[in-house]
Amino acid sequence: MSLPLNPPAIILVRPQLGMNIGAVARAMLNFGLTELRLVQPRDGWPNPDAGPSAAGADKVIENARVFDSVAEAIADCHLTIGTAQTTRDMVRRVTSPAGCVAELQALPGKSALLFGPERTGLVRDDLLECHAICTIPSNPYFGSLNLAQAVAVLGYAWVMGHDAPPPTWLVNSEGPAAQHELAGLIATIDSRLETNGFFNPAPGKTETARWMLRNVLTRPGFTGAEVQFLRGVVRHLVQARRPS
Known part of the structure; x- marks a missing residue:
């Protein structure tokens, strides 16, 4: 059996043991799956x-990369x-393992x-960095899987989904922008809102507003061209274009 091409990186966020x-x-x-990334x-x-x-699985361990943040x-x-x-x-888009794999393989x-830490799983700030959430169906009264089990379930879905068509797809799209491009757009809008006094100084309100902003902008899956277009929109809302 052949393995699918272009496998995803597996990222463990704040793993403990x-x-x-x-x-x-x-x-x-x-x-x-051979690319392992570790966050803190x-x-x-x-x-x-x-x-x-x-x-x-020595080569996976030896080639693991460590990062300071998600x-x-x-x-x-992308x-x-x-x-x-x-x-x-x-308010987030939730998919099954099969739906998740269909998206990954179409990209x-x-x-x-x-994957989140053993004790808590991914917290809200982690999920705000994601385009979607994958939930593994399990016993509602005992649904917590250990880290390796969760990775194995998605790994199995990755192999079994080989050549399976995605349930839906976009036409005329080069795919979602790289995360650093989207992060730049969010930072630009955040900075402008800060300058204009948008954020409510009441305790907790500013943090909630920033969560909402990131949630809204990470959900659609903007392309790189769309991100650049939106940055231009923000820039010209702030500073009018000079007449030629």
């Missing part, structure tokens, strides 16, 4: 506890899907799957 990271590496390689691993990296549980880890990604059992009361650019 080295043995769990090793088990994730093993699950990844079982399904042809609690016990540092490299971690000697990862080797035994990797059970031979934003840095996904900067080159589609980021976070795995979670809850949307944290946010020509770089993609990533985010």
Whole structure:
């Protein structure tokens, strides 16, 4: 059986135990996933506890990259899907493992799957960096999977979804913009709103408004050209274009 091309990066956000990271590496390689990225691993990296549980997936462990933030880890990604059992009361697009894989395999650019720490899973700030959320169907009374199990479920879906057509797709689109482009747009709008006194100084209101802004702008999956267009719109709303 051939493996799908252009596999996503697997990103573990604030993982706690080295043995769990090793088990994730093993699950990844079982399904042809080799790019592991770690965001703020609690016990540092490299971690000697990862080797035994990797059970031979040495190249995944050796090539793992460490990042200081989710934003840095996904900067080159055009589609980021976070795995979670809850949307944290946010209006977000939620997909199944099969739907998630269909999107990933239809994308020509770089993609990533985010997995949260063992104790809490992804928190709201993590999910705001994602274009969509993937929820793994499970027992509603005992739905928490361990880290390697969750990666294995998505890895299996990745292999089984090979050549399966996506449920829907966009025409005439080069795919979503890279995350660093979208982050630049959000920062530009945020800065202008700050200058114009948009944010409410009441306790908690500014943070909520910024969450809402990021949530609204990460949901549609703007293309790179659309992001540049929107940055131009913002720029000319602030400063009128000079007559030629």
